Amino acid sequence: MKKKVTLLDVAQAAGVSPSTVSRIVAGTARVSEKKRQQVEEAIQQLKYQPNLVAKGLVQGRTLSIGVLTQDIASPFYGAALLGIQEALRGTEYVPVFMDGHWKPEDEALALQRLIGRVDGLIIMGGHLEGKSLSALAESMPIVTIGRTIPGFEQHCATVDNYAGARNLVRYLFDLGHRRIAHISGPDDHVDARERLRGYYDAHKDFGMDIDPKLVVQGDFQEASGSLAVATLLESRTLFTAIFAANDQMAYGARLALYRRGIRVPEEVSLVGFDDTRNSEYMMPPLTTVRQPMHELGLSAATALLKMLNDEEVQLEKITPQLVIRESAARAR
Amino acid sequence: MKKKVTLLDVAQAAGVSPSTVSRIVAGTARVSEKKRQQVEEAIQQLKYQPNLVAKGLVQGRTLSIGVLTQDIASPFYGAALLGIQEALRGTEYVPVFMDGHWKPEDEALALQRLIGRVDGLIIMGGHLEGKSLSALAESMPIVTIGRTIPGFEQHCATVDNYAGARNLVRYLFDLGHRRIAHISGPDDHVDARERLRGYYDAHKDFGMDIDPKLVVQGDFQEASGSLAVATLLESRTLFTAIFAANDQMAYGARLALYRRGIRVPEEVSLVGFDDTRNSEYMMPPLTTVRQPMHELGLSAATALLKMLNDEEVQLEKITPQLVIRESAARAR
DNA sequence: TTGTATGCGTTATCAA
DNA sequence: TTGATAACGCATACAA
Numbered sequence: 001m002k003k004k005v006t007l008l009d010v011a012q013a014a015g016v017s018p019s020t021v022s023r024i025v026a027g028t029a030r031v032s033e034k035k036r037q038q039v040e041e042a043i044q045q046l047k048y049q050p051n052l053v054a055k056g057l058v059q060g061r062t063l064s065i066g067v068l069t070q071d072i073a074s075p076f077y078g079a080a081l082l083g084i085q086e087a088l089r090g091t092e093y094v095p096v097f098m099d100g101h102w103k104p105e106d107e108a109l110a111l112q113r114l115i116g117r118v119d120g121l122i123i124m125g126g127h128l129e130g131k132s133l134s135a136l137a138e139s140m141p142i143v144t145i146g147r148t149i150p151g152f153e154q155h156c157a158t159v160d161n162y163a164g165a166r167n168l169v170r171y172l173f174d175l176g177h178r179r180i181a182h183i184s185g186p187d188d189h190v191d192a193r194e195r196l197r198g199y200y201d202a203h204k205d206f207g208m209d210i211d212p213k214l215v216v217q218g219d220f221q222e223a224s225g226s227l228a229v230a231t232l233l234e235s236r237t238l239f240t241a242i243f244a245a246n247d248q249m250a251y252g253a254r255l256a257l258y259r260r261g262i263r264v265p266e267e268v269s270l271v272g273f274d275d276t277r278n279s280e281y282m283m284p285p286l287t288t289v290r291q292p293m294h295e296l297g298l299s300a301a302t303a304l305l306k307m308l309n310d311e312e313v314q315l316e317k318i319t320p321q322l323v324i325r326e327s328a329a330r331a332r
Numbered sequence: 333m334k335k336k337v338t339l340l341d342v343a344q345a346a347g348v349s350p351s352t353v354s355r356i357v358a359g360t361a362r363v364s365e366k367k368r369q370q371v372e373e374a375i376q377q378l379k380y381q382p383n384l385v386a387k388g389l390v391q392g393r394t395l396s397i398g399v400l401t402q403d404i405a406s407p408f409y410g411a412a413l414l415g416i417q418e419a420l421r422g423t424e425y426v427p428v429f430m431d432g433h434w435k436p437e438d439e440a441l442a443l444q445r446l447i448g449r450v451d452g453l454i455i456m457g458g459h460l461e462g463k464s465l466s467a468l469a470e471s472m473p474i475v476t477i478g479r480t481i482p483g484f485e486q487h488c489a490t491v492d493n494y495a496g497a498r499n500l501v502r503y504l505f506d507l508g509h510r511r512i513a514h515i516s517g518p519d520d521h522v523d524a525r526e527r528l529r530g531y532y533d534a535h536k537d538f539g540m541d542i543d544p545k546l547v548v549q550g551d552f553q554e555a556s557g558s559l560a561v562a563t564l565l566e567s568r569t570l571f572t573a574i575f576a577a578n579d580q581m582a583y584g585a586r587l588a589l590y591r592r593g594i595r596v597p598e599e600v601s602l603v604g605f606d607d608t609r610n611s612e613y614m615m616p617p618l619t620t621v622r623q624p625m626h627e628l629g630l631s632a633a634t635a636l637l638k639m640l641n642d643e644e645v646q647l648e649k650i651t652p653q654l655v656i657r658e659s660a661a662r663a664r
Numbered sequence: 665t666t667g668t669a670t671g672c673g674t675t676a677t678c679a680a
Numbered sequence: 681t682t683g684a685t686a687a688c689g690c691a692t693a694c695a696a
Contacts (some may be wrong), residue, residue: 006673017683022675047446054393054673056385057688058335064396064428064449073414073609078405085404085431094428094445099417101532101690113426116381117396174433239653251613258615268547281583283590283615338689349667354691386689389672467675667696677686 004265007048010292012230014042044201052092064094065304066114070102070125074248075277076293080124080145083297093119100126115140120304122297123147127188139287141307143300143315145293146191157300157315161191164289164320165198165243168271171322173206173243176331177269181239181251182215183228192220195245195273213237218249225252240268240331247272247279247288254282254327265329275323276298284326291320337378346374359383389619398425398446398637402434402457406580407609408625410454412477415629423637425451432458434552447472452636454629455479460519475632475647478523487639489647493523493605496652497530498537498619500603501575503619503654505538507625509573509601510662514547515560515585517577520555524552527605528578545569550581559586565592572663579604579611579620586614586659597661607655617657624652635647 007025011018016035024039031039042048056062067084069077084095098114100107104127111128114121119263120141123133133149136142142149144156172180182199196215203210216231218224225244229252232239237261244250250272257264264270264284272279275290296318303313338381339357348367349574355361356371363371374380388394399416401409416427430446432439437458443460446453452473455465465481468474474481476488504512514531517524528547548563550556561584564571576582582604588597596602596616604611606621608648628650635645 004673007675008673018673019675019683019685020681023682026675028675030681035682051389051673052449053385054386054688057383057389057673057690058675060688062385073410074415075405075407075410078407081429082405082431085429089441090601094430094449096426097417097429098426099411099414109421113493117384160667222610251610255613255615255617278486278554278583278610284585285425285587336689339691340689350690351665351668351692355666358691360691362665367666383689386672387691389674390689390691392672665696670688670691670693672686672690673688678684680681680683 046112066118079293080297087301091232169202224254225249269328398450411625412629419633493526501534557581561588601660
């Protein structure tokens with residue numbers, strides 16, 4: 001470890017006061033050209049690197065923002081993280097990622113770690129109840145993706161899961177499907193519930209009843225998609241299409257179908273939700289609903305940055321787009 | 333924003349000196365049970381939260397570690413991040429992730445941001461040359477995953493890409509394949525070069541020459557896998573198996589094959605490298621070489637933590653395991 | 665065992 | 681435009 005060179009060293013080397021150096025580095029005030037030259041030269045020579053911790057202490061901030069995800073290894077969250085990084089690029093801020101693993105305890109723990117170490121928070125998904133969220137939002141700048149904070153709606157970038165699902169299922173109806181199975185997500189998951197509701201209401205739109213046997217619950221993981229198909233098949237319920245509540249479960253379903261020699265989309269159509277990175281490379285490419293996670297991450301982070309800068313922000317609810325590929329076809 | 337309660341406030345409330353409070357919070361010295369009670373009570377009541385920035389300043393550390401990846405949204409890196417988080421759990425440290433996007437400029441930028449804000453670094457992949465890495469490693473604790481720092485081999489968790497590839501190709505030979513195509517990775521990428529070398533030497537092992545037309549270069553992304561298959565097919569070179577240098581390209585290749593009605597593994601066998609999350613759900617499930625990224629992340633972070641604690645560490649080169657699934661079969 | 669005093673590296677306040 | 685000087689919140693050497 002080399003000895004650290006501080007602002008004071010630079011000041012001495014350049015023959016000016018520390019405050020002058022500080023002003024130059026931060027660009028907060030006008031300084032004579034001559035001194036600027038000297039100081040910058042000294043900075044070069046000494047390879048001065050400002051100590052951000054000290055800066056943080058005096059300014060009462062950490063220059064970092066916290067990001068709470070639920071599964072950092074999933075391409076779904078990954079895309080958002082990319083967007084967040086993009087927004088942070090060129091700023092002084094750095095992201096600290098913590099994962100809730102979809103488990104309330106872990107989520108609480110992660111939050112615990114984050115609070116006090118970051119200037120603002122981006123929260124994605126999770127089980128944290130509205131009240132806690134609101135309380136948190138009182139005490140520090142927070143934006144969410146895919147969740148709503150009661151009383152702070154303008155700080156929440158949400159996706160209209162209901163409309164997305166409803167449109168998707170209507171699309172299947174338009175293709176002539178009448179027996180559409182649904183692999184739902186966990187029922188304590190808002191997004192999952194909303195998608196289920198969209199599925200129901202699309203049926204209503206077409207004046208159809210729903211056979212309860214057609215909806216099987218999964219957990220948003222691939223394996224549960226496979227399992228759900230097995231359940232569906234064993235129940236001997238007729239269906240010509242499957243709507244998986246997310247793409248990961250659709251992959252699992254796809255594999256299960258393949259195992260049984262059921263062709264997609266010739267024999268059954270299969271659609272998902274999210275438009276995860278791999279969906280384009282599923283066989284056949286998956287028809288799904290696109291959640292623009294990259295954009296959401298980008299705009300959430302941008303908004304948070306503004307909030308940290310005491311600006312007003314207004315995030316909105318967006319309706320995700322249908323992405324038509326090849327896994328759904330006209331019903332036989 | 334509420335007024336912050338500091339250690340001083342606690343001290344006053346408890347009627348003791350600040351240093352006593354500090355000692356109790358940090359647990360660095362024995363304190364009489366009575367005062368401890370008082371102080372802890374005061375902490376509870378005031379909801380005192382230590383300011384980590386101040387702590388960091390006085391101790392000369394940041395209590396965070398930097399993680400440099402190349403594509404945070406890829407399941408490949410994601411698994412490692414999960415491992416890193418697992419290792420950090422229960423410690424005071426928090427991870428700061430930055431992405432190099434496989435681009436030297438971005439990588440340099442990311443590193444720039446990280447240095448000075450973190451106590452140690454985990455570097456995964458990337459283009460940074462050995463000398464720079466070594467220089468960096470002189471100045472701060474660094475461990476790498478998948479790369480070697482000249483002079484600091486014990487701080488590098490590496491995977492024997494060469495052996496992995498060679499074993500994999502030999503497995504194909506054992507299945508009777510003699511015309512094995514290779515979709516290679518970028519040639520400025522060490523891992524890619526090593527895998528190519530394994531491919532070559534497996535041929536040598538079986539006394540076979542290589543038809544240069546059989547190796548097509550990709551860029552580790554899905555699309556390049558599709559493209560490579562097109563190139564291969566157009567060149568009218570005969571092959572009964574394809575070894576893609578990573579799973580992502582294998583997915584692309586798989587889709588291209590499907591498009592042309594070529595069955596896997598009946599007509600051509602397809603294998604990849606990495607064992608990414610989705611490979612198990614490819615159709616058919618992909619035979620590949622497993623890089624234990626989760627474990628690598630875990631052990632790298634654990635090692636870094638030890639280094640930060642002035643302990644010696646010794647990371648090792650591991651040989652990745654062949655994962656036999658269904659995408660490769662006996663040659664016709 | 666406890667308290668006092670000092671310093672970590674920076675920004676901000678106030679004079680000059 | 682510049683320079684002293686006082687914070688920022690905590691840990692620690694030293695004294696008691």
